[in-house]
Amino acid sequence: MxxxxxxxxxxxxxxxxxxxxxxxxxxxxxxxxxxxxxxxxxxxxxxxxxxxxxxxxxxxxxxxxxxxxxxxxxxxxxxxxxxxxxxxxxxxxxxxxxxxxxxxxxxxxxxxxxxxxxxxxxxxxxxxxxxxxxxxxxxxxxxxxxxxxxxxxxxxxxxxxxxxxxxxxxxxxxxxxxxxxxxxxxxxxxxxxAHTSFTGQKSETITEDNWIGALAQRFKGTFLQLLSITFLLNIMALMVPLFIMSIYDKVIPSQSTTVLAYLASGILLAIGCEIGLRTIRAKMMAYLGARVENIVANATFRQLMSLPPLLTESAPIGNQVSRLKEFDTIRDLFSGSLINVALELPFVLLFIAVIAILGGSLAFVPVVMMMLFAVIAIIILPTMRNSVKESSKARAARHSFLVEAMGGIRTIKQTAGEEKWLERYRDLSAESSYRHFRTSQISLLLQSLAQTIMMAAGVATVGLGVLKVLEGTMSIGALIACMALVWRVLSPLQNLFLSLTRAEQIKTSLKQINQLMKLKTERPVDNTAITQRHFKGRVMLERVSFRYRADNEPALLGVNARIEPGEMVAIIGPNAAGKSTLLKMIAGLYRPQAGQVILDDMDIRQINPLELRQALGYVPQICHLFHGSIAQNIRLSHPTASEEELQEACRLAGVLDDILALPKGFETRIGDQSIQKLPSSFKQRLSLARGLVKKAPILLLDEPAKTLDMAGDAAFIETLKTLRGQSTVIMTTHRPSHIRLADKVIVLEAGMMTHFGTPDEVLPQIYGGQK
Structure with missing residues (x-):
């Protein structure tokens, strides 16, 4: 067949x-x-x-x-x-x-x-x-x-x-x-x-210099369509004044109902077309606003996720959330009153030309009023800009405080500190309200001035128009038409005038977005070619130095060490000695400012950070669990882990029996509130299971037994014995039982390595012969 x-x-x-x-x-x-x-x-x-x-x-x-x-x-x-x-x-x-x-x-x-x-x-x-x-x-x-x-x-x-x-x-x-x-x-x-169009042409890429401008270029075709529709709407808008003029100048003097019927039919058709065009434009603008909001939200969040951790850790979480929330104002730029103003302004000249044809010198009335709008805006803009800036700061401070308070509300209640926190919130709320009041005051002043200018324009048009009517150079119908056209000319300017406060807020958000998108990321944001690397486990530290800020003391200074594959290394020292910083350095979360970290004869700065972290196992000091099931939280580091691998990792972490005892086992959902109710030992063991499920050649453990009870610690020691020789294990710890299991010990003090060797060599020097 x-x-x-x-x-x-x-x-x-x-x-x-x-x-x-x-x-x-x-x-x-x-x-x-x-x-x-x-x-x-x-x-x-x-x-x-x-x-x-x-x-x-x-x-x-x-x-x-x-x-x-x-x-x-x-x-x-x-x-x-x-x-x-x-x-x-x-x-x-x-x-x-x-x-x-x-x-x-x-x-x-x-x-x-x-x-x-x-x-x-x-x-x-x-x-x-x-x-x-x-x-x-x-x-x-x-x-x-x-x-x-x-x-x-x-x-x-x-x-x-x-x-x-x-x-x-x-x-x-x-x-x-x-x-x-x-x-x-x-x-x-x-x-x-995604990088090519359906015609085979490369799609436009968004540049870093003017990210928002490049984003607007992507919708250039939509803007041209909106501009075309707005042109037709303005042509339709001319019909009403001309209809009124015809009624006064043609129909009433001639008392012709036939002419009236024709004119009425025409104006009804024009109104119907205008309704249809406005509906189409409204749908297009709504789509444009939603699309832009989605793109901006995803792009800014992706950018934040791609930034080096040192940049994101330096800003309070509340401030970052508040800033992301303010980025939502970008939607108003593409779907609010401002885009209407931008679309209407080019056609103001069309209406001024029609006024000049009908009323001659009456065209100077809207021109003078436009100049008056501009002068007032120039005078008041600096004050408004400062007011909007202060209001935004006060609002961000209040939001940051709320995030901090709600995150630690249990501690606040335990310490009976409600009144103190309420007092702090009252101060922040009062400051925010006052700054908002000042901004609203300026907005209301602008509204009053705009209404005054509009009324003055109407009075001036009538006054000058009456003189022209008395002189016989202008008809009554033309005067009424000019009145409507003058207000039509000034209407977009009035809307712009009233939107100055919002425009200033949007301008600030645009500037912040462009600044955010200019920041150098750890890797290209659109990088999809990720190679899965497999390390043998050799780690070399060569004169590694790092400080968090230029005015801070070094967190690490000239650290040298060589760790062979399969070795177990304990990093010890007092608090703030640089132990956790050193682990983050090996994990690629921080980059050394001097010296180098070498994995298998390759400087980690030559490795894509995502590839590096996917190849390593890392258990942080503080366990973070996310909304989802227990299985999803463990699979966060290894999404393709099988059920058997999950159970094996949990068995090694000593948490398998606890999970299986739950009614839904690994599918038990945990959320924000339930996470707080989980025992710290349980959360720590889940974090340990997350690090173990990858079976990584290099395992980094930051105080892994800090919150474990005696049974949990005993299970952890057995896990360390199991891992010996299979993975390179580098851990920070204060427990002598863990230190004795190590093949080598690194001692840090004030960021400097004071001892490096086997436990038998190092411990006597530290504890004076007591192990």
Whole structure:
């Protein structure tokens, strides 16, 4: 029947619902029986097709299968049709990412994928999708592969076409099929790399110098459409004054109802067109505002996540949250009154020209009033700018205080400090209210001045117009039309005048966004080519020095050490000696300002920080748990970990029995409030399990037993014994029992290394012979 059925081993075809479906061969059917689920198909394709770089090691089949099935990265054992289409489409597109990228791109709580989540996942992986309603046989084959949603059917991945024969992946049967199609309608989603357009041209990149300006350039076409619609609206706006003039000058003197009927029909048509155009413009502006808000929010958050930790740690959390919240004002720039003003202002000259035609010298009235608006704005802008700045500072201080207070409300109550904190809040609230009052006062003053100017414009127009009417150089109808046109000219200026306060706030936000986007990140924000590195575990510190601020004493000064693979090293010393800083230096969280940290003969400054941290295991001194299940929190460092790997890590951390005793086990949800109720020992052991689940060649532990009880500490000691020789373990500790297990000990005092050697060599010098 076709090239797909030309031999006995080829798939056999059958006609179903007007389409010729090709049944799988016996070999394919046997293979399909070996594949118990859609997730297994996904893993097989990843294993076979995404191992293109020697430096990349893809996780084993069982590992990712469990990650997708039982790991709740998505409940893919009952995969949705869209989830089934994901891997076949990525395979056809030639995606060469890592499994970790795929799992991190899936929704946080994913039970399969819906249409929106499917497109978002592709976007996270670097692909843009463009929908179009089409008949399948009419789609240009050059647009394949694509996702196609037939009417009343599950989605397909259309792979290729030969005449009317299509090779598709059918999500309904979880397999590829060869089908003969004459007529199928549906919606197609064409896929292209995010850095190129569907015409093959490179899309515009956002520059660092003027990030907001470059963002606006992306919507240049939309702005031109809005400008065109606004031009038509202004033409329609001319109809009403001209209609009024015609009524007074033509209809009333002639008492012609016929002329009135024609004029009324015309003005009604103009009003109807204006309503339609305004509706279209409102929808476009609403879309533009929402789109810009989404882009700005995601870009600024991505930028913050890509900044070196030293930059983000220096600012209070409340201030950072407050600043991000203020970035929402950018939406008003693209969808509020300011964009209306920007669209209307160019056509002010059109109305002034019409006034000049109808009233001659009356055109000077709006021109003079415009100059008056400008003079007042120049005078009042410095005061307003300072007021907006102070108001923003006061509001940010109050918000930062609230974040701090709510985060430590339990401590406040335990210390009976409510009154003191209320007093502090009253002061901050009073300052914020006063600054807001000053800003509102200026805004109300501007409003009063604007209304005065508008009334003065009306009086001046009537006064001068009456003289022209008495002179016979102007009709009454023209005078009334000029009155309406003068107010139409001044209306955008009045709106701009009244929006000066908001404009100043938006200007401040724009400046802050541009400054944020100019900051140098640890790595390119759009970097998707991440290589999975595997270290042997050798660590060398060569004259490592670091200080947090230029006016601070060095946190580390000239630290030298050599740690061989598989060794266990304890870093000891008094508080503020630089122990945690040294671990963060090895983890790449901080970069040495002098000297170098070398892993396997490579300076860490030559390694992408993301690659470095993915290859290391790091347990911080303070455990941070996030909203989600216990399994998700542990998998944070290793998203593709299997259920067995989770249990093994928790067993080593001594927390497995506690988790299994919970009603929902690893799927127990923890949130902001429940995290506070968890015992500190339990949280610390979860943090330890998160670090152990990676089976990293280098494991960094910062006071890992600080909050552990005696039983937990005993279990931790056994874990250290298990890790000996398998991973390079570097830990900070104060416990002699942990120090004795170490192969080497580093002693820090005031950032300087005073001793380095085996416990038998170092401990007698520190404790005077007592171990």
């Amino acid at each position: 076709s090239q797909y059925t030309s031999n006995q081993n080829a798939p056999q075809t059958e006609k179903v619902d007007g389409m010729t479906h090709t049944a799988p061969t016996p070999e394919a059917a046997a293979h399909h029986r070996k594949v118990p689920s859609p997730a297994r198909n996904m893993i097989d394709r990843l294993e076979n097709d995404f191992q293109s770089r020697p430096a990349v090691t893809i996780a084993p089949q069982d590992q990712l299968a469990h990650a997708l099935h039982q790991g709740k990265l998505g409940d893919f054992e009952a995969a949705s049709p869209f989830a089934a289409c994901l891997i076949p489409l990525l395979q056809a597109l030639g995606w060469r990412g890592q499994i970790r990228q795929l799992t991190e791109s899936l929704p946080h709580f994913a039970n399969g994928l819906n249409q929106t989540e499917f497109r978002n996942t592709l976007a996270h992986l670097g692909y843009a999708t463009k929908p179009a309603d089409a008949e399948l046989v009419r789609i240009d084959p050059r647009l394949f592969p694509c996702l196609f949603l037939p009417e009343d059917n599950d989605p397909w991945v259309v792979l290729e076409r030969h005449d009317n024969h299509f090779r598709i992946f059918d999500s309904a049967v979880q397999a590829e099929r060869n089908v003969h199609i004459d007529e199928v309608f549906g919606r197609a989603y064409f896929v292209s790399a």
